[in-house]
Amino acid sequence: MNANQYADKPDAFTLGPLEEGSACCDPQPVIQVRNLSLLYDGKTALDKVTLDIYKGCITALIGPSGCGKTSFLSAINRLTDLIPGCRVTGEILVNNRDIHHPDMHVQSLRRQVGMVFQKPTPFPLSIRRNLSLPLNEHGITNKTEVAAIIGQVLRDVGLWDEVHDRLDASALSLSGGQQQRLCIARALALEPQILLMDEPCSALDPLASGVVEDLICRLRGRYTIVIVTHNLAQARRIANYAAFFWVSGRAGQLIEFGRCQHIFESPSHELTAAYVNGVRG
């Protein structure tokens, strides 16, 4: 229904009519990125990126190192605000609201748009406190409610059986894979609508990585997920849409965006084909 919303903007990467194959979701954009450019100390790191992220789907960002995938994610929840010398131009709409509008409350934006980092980043607190601190700060202080949410999200990430009897132990005593799942749980506890994941599996061994991957698949539909991954096979397995970034000079660009199947099997740009095949073959 929204497919032709940007038909009047020919340079916009929009989905167009669904290709054949079962639709994972209603192609309804929750994040609309328009002409996004990002500069570090005056040097362009991302050049005029325009794309839509669809509701309930998994969108994979692929591309070589340094092409601005992390920068792109950080722009969506305005984490770029924290980096001195970083300037963002262009427009990002989340649920049709401009995130750079002065009325935008950045804390509620970040609650709505959760983020999981490449390296697990548990706080040096207990497992329980890791989850309850953000909840408390967002005004959820009722003890039973907090406990219920903690139980729920730990079950969601499959950590409950492993840690339910030691919730008061330090989160740093968990293994790397468990820490990453705790971080995902911590993001989920705030009931975000969108989840940004920056190479969530890259610090994990294949087993733990598989667990996290299954988890991400289970979250499909309930959350809109944007995931950066260098693992093309993984992108192919889990994503509905894929965006291919490339870096020319120092500026990252969006080369191609479309259904995952399309990007991997019949890419329309030769760079995409070379990247996808090169890494595969």
Place this chain on the structure above:
Amino acid sequence: MREITNIHTRQILRDRVVQLLVYAAVLLISMVFIWILADLVRGGIAHLSWEFLMESPRDAGRTGGIASILVSTLLILLTALLTAVPVAWTTAILLVEFVPADSPFGKTVRFSLHVLAGVPSIVFGLFGNAFFCIYLGLGFSILSGGLTLACMLLPILTSTAEAGLRAVPHAYRTSASALGLTRTAALVHLILPAAAPVLAAGLLLGIGRALAETAALLFTSGYVERMPDSLLDSGRALALHIFDLSMNVPGGDMPAYASALVLVGLLLCINTLAMKFAYGLQHRKIMT
């Protein structure tokens, strides 16, 4: 084969030598400390008694005790810490959390602190005398002394706190922001607790400096040895008392030794307590 064995032997030998040197250094440091302590105990333990701690000095300190001196010292120390710590720590927080590292403001503050840290304490004493005692009209008083000490402690308290805050991994700040926590919330719940041991260590260094200070207090809190009635009264600090007894009072050696023993004992206690406290704070944060 023989080549490899040779290399091995050489490496093992080198290892041994390095180990030996490290142990020697540790031993040397411990020996200096033990030697000072032993000397103080040998000279002062006989004179040390409950009465010595509970009585005020008589006959210029030759007899009597150090009760009034201890009270004055404590009051000067408290005045100094209560003024210096809030200023120093908020400055450090401002520098680390709210101002870009290379901003002109940050550079200026850091430069002033470096200069301040290098100023000899006698200069602080003269400044304190001119500013607090005369200009502000506080006279020779515990308040003047405490405030002068506070100025002296600012650099060390600020720079240790700054180092402690900077040592907290940046990832805590980023992930806290990504969870929608405000900067203040991240500061209170994550960054300050993580930096607490370093803050405590800085505090200790400060207390040590303050307790050992004589020159800055000579011209500001004075050296009247009776019990102070208020912060506006003059009061003699313990280190100054030791200096006076050993330099100006013939026959004051025994009480000087005993007072020095008390001073060192005090420092040891404060050290142990603060370390325990910092550890407990960190521990409790993890456990809740």
